[in-house]
Amino acid sequence: MSRRSDELALLASAKPRLHIHEDAALNAEPPVEQLDSLLTPIASFFIRNNGVLPEPADPESWRLTIDGEVERPAEWTLAGLRQRFETVTIPAVLECAGNGRGQFSPATDGLPWGLGAVGCARWTGVRLADVLEPSAPKPGAVYTGHHSPDRSAANPDKDAISRGLPIGKALAPETLIAFGMNDGPLPHLHGGPLRIVAPGYPGSAWQKWLSRISLRTQEHDGEKMRGTDYRLPVRSIAPGEPLDPADFAVITDMPVKSLITRPLSGFAVTSGEPLRVAGFAWSGATPVASVAVSADDGLSWREAELEAGEGPFAWRPFSVELKGLGPGPVTLIARATDISGRSQPLAMPWNPRGYCNNVVQRVTGQIIP
Template sequence: MPRRLIELPLLRRLKPGLYVHDEEALNAEPAIGLLDTPITPVDAFFIRNNGALPEIAAPEAWTLTLNGEVERPTTWTLPELQQEFETVTVTAVLECAGNGRVQFSPVTDGLQWRLGAVGCARWTGVRLKDLLAHAGLLPRAVYTAHYSPDRSIKDETKDALSRGLPIAKAMSDETLVAFAMNDEPLPRLHGGPLRIVAPGFPGSAWQKWLDRITIRSCEHDGEKMRGTDYRMPVVPMRPGEAIDEGLFAVLTDMPVKSLVTAPLESFTVAAGTPFAVRGFAWSGAVAIAAMELSSDGGKTWCDVALEPAEGAFAWRRFQTMLTIAVAGPVTIMARARDVEGRVQPLEAPWNPRGYCNNQVHRVAGMVH
């Protein structure tokens, strides 16, 4: 029996509202209506896997090894990590780089995510930089390499995923080795007992089931770190153009983005009657500055206030009341802007892997 079919009952029991993609690996996302809270509940959080879920022994028996370009290679158990290092919590958006891939035309390679491969959670763990300080980075240290026991479905001798972080990101205060999510032990479906938390970076960099970190003297070249995997072209590309892998760079930032969580697609409202519009705006390393809505096809835009975020990497709530006087079809459009002036485009630039789609979110409805 395919491994995915074995894992499905677990997902159905723990996350009954998620849409499961027809893929060999277990991947699922919530409907947008389930993302209407500042902190996304675990049972509504999307699931992304590149391979089969590993079998996990008792969490207290789990170990994390740190080796490579360090003075003192070390192995810790989970209780030792919790006892020896300061515990911190970071609220941050986690988003798959392929979120919204289904909107690209022509169709690109990869899992055809809708818009639900994103969520905002409280992540608790220890700072990766504290582990690196304990081990003593050597001057040659350039990149981290992350390893876990999940295996490729097609070849069980290969890693399903092995990505890493530039040392500067690994040494940032927000980067964690996490053991809890929303104040509960990190669930197996979300990488428990240990995972990387790298706010602002795509979800692929948040390695799940972490059991080894190797410090390298070069950019990591593990599974899904090469070719066009989780890489973006550094020059514009058109469909059908030959792919030069030398013109692709590792994704280390996520673009400015927003999502309308109410009303939902195919909504109906009465003409002249105010109705609520709300949602969230977020970005990667650069803070959100402003939010705008349009209900006339983008001819005019109105500013909408953003509520304070729970942290620098959390998403920000926006909400307002709209009134549309004329009956007929209507489309609400939402776009965010960051502090460096980058704005969501009407259509995202095409790329061959369908990454980083941050086009304006549109919600169609009817005024009667």
């Protein structure tokens, strides 16, 4: 079989209900109903790739190199990482920066993701800061550069992606080199045997199949780190306006967001019966403070009960019971707000690359007389 056929067969076996996007790389997302749990099952977790999947690796032979702006370059085996450093587990949301891009009008470049390029998992590994410490980063190190063996689908001599983290985030206690997911080994489709986990940052920063970390004296300039890739404009840019990379900055924080998982679009409820609305809310660096739900297109709001979730970087369940809805069509909206007061916008916040869409979700249904 061809490499593409192998990838599709692997995906069909591991994740049979995901929608596969038409792209040279393997990219797929679940329907919303598969995201209705505190921890997203691996079989329901989205897949995002920028190139061809590398061949599955033997974890015993995998090596992670630490080099660049360090006093003592190092090479670690998976067993060495486990033996030398404390193992920690952090529940965290992983979301593609392009999640929801398919809603943008006018359309933008990039995969037209629906709402399923997100999931919440329990990630297990060692702290990146702990692994860097024995190599003694030099004072001039301001960024990490991450490297892996996946190659461009168009050019096998080119990296598929090579991104990095500001040194402050690299040394933050929540940033991991992970080898586990949902209490099991990290699957090959999700970057096994090693990947970066950078809670609050877009999925592009969570480098999969991690084989090398090079400390840099400047912002990393690897593949998909330049131009307008995974960057937001620092000023308003109108559709069709020429793009200047100087007007864009790397995405380092995901916006506050919510997802209604019950009921689903197309629902029907008999008039007089209570309607329970439930889902999840999450954010990047700034925690979620509240979620409000509307059944009249934002004219009035009901505060939802917001539960704790699995941890500070995990999504939080919300629910509310709506009563007294009259017969006819109804549109449900959930709107999350973070502790700084930022709320999801009611109208689409367009940008030329289609990143960080956190417009409120609308779920339509009927109240039957």
